[in-house]
Amino acid sequence: MTVKSHDGTNTATSAGQAPGGTPDERLASPLDGLLGYRLRRASMVLMADLASVLRPFGLSAGEASLLILVGANPGCRQSDVGRALEIKRANLTPLVGRLKARGLITDAPIDGRSLSLTLTEEGRALQEEALTRITTSDRAVRKRLSMDETSLLAALREMTG
Amino acid sequence: MTVKSHDGTNTATSAGQAPGGTPDERLASPLDGLLGYRLRRASMVLMADLASVLRPFGLSAGEASLLILVGANPGCRQSDVGRALEIKRANLTPLVGRLKARGLITDAPIDGRSLSLTLTEEGRALQEEALTRITTSDRAVRKRLSMDETSLLAALREMTG
DNA sequence: TATTGTTATACTCTATAACTATA
């Protein structure tokens, strides 16, 4: 099926060639052993899960993360939220703007240059429901894992400077 | 410093307020315990590492993955590469085109609709050097982890359908 | 009829620079 080539001559044999079907070649992938590659792939799967969970709420991943962080930190500064989520000021503005336009968030001046963010009642309701669904979905993924969840999270945390 | 709020009244106290300095508030984050969130953050860090490793080669992450996969599977079909890397046909075309334009890859017709991809000599040289650097960088990250690398990779693999 | 490759296009995320105003 798959042939390891040390000389570089013709690796992909046309085995798996079923008459009438498609080849559907299995490719050798040096990427599969790379932590970075596996992280990206796993992250993309979970992001897709998240997107489907958030679709009914009309929230993007970024909007949801903002909503959740403000929900956990009422009256926090917009600049602090941006730092915590690693979202740049310039990108945070329209993000906050959309949630404000939907009546999920309110802002109030702190010093005249800083803004404090707080969830509205509707925002809090949505945030709680969304966070519940997200947590449930997250737990479902963990349950399918053969390894301990805690050490996995710890390892991921160690990579985040 | 940080106050856990069960009632929702005023969580972020302005502790940490150093005279003359910036508040730099530490926000409570329910996201930190989510696997999906931690995966994304860790992935972004490693992607940034990768980008800096690839910069001297003038390669993007996508271009490098393509180069490496074709290098490991000389003569493979373009469509199979796309499936393996989960890159859509429409996006693969310009990716291959750039590497062809740089003389790193050559293609040849297989049946009149399929293309086979192979590295040129220059492409192979670049691929080998790039893969070496990537692998080295990847290992450096693993060394900093307190947990077993193998089980970590296995767990990540389990999430990738 | 399904697949391959291509083109065109759009949408999201992210990144940078410049500006105002405030501390």
Place this chain on the structure above:
DNA sequence: TATAGTTATAGAGTATAACAATA
């Protein structure tokens, strides 16, 4: 002088739809 928020803009990466050629 550094920070906060805003605006405008540009660049990736990714998504869909339509098309021609082929199996």
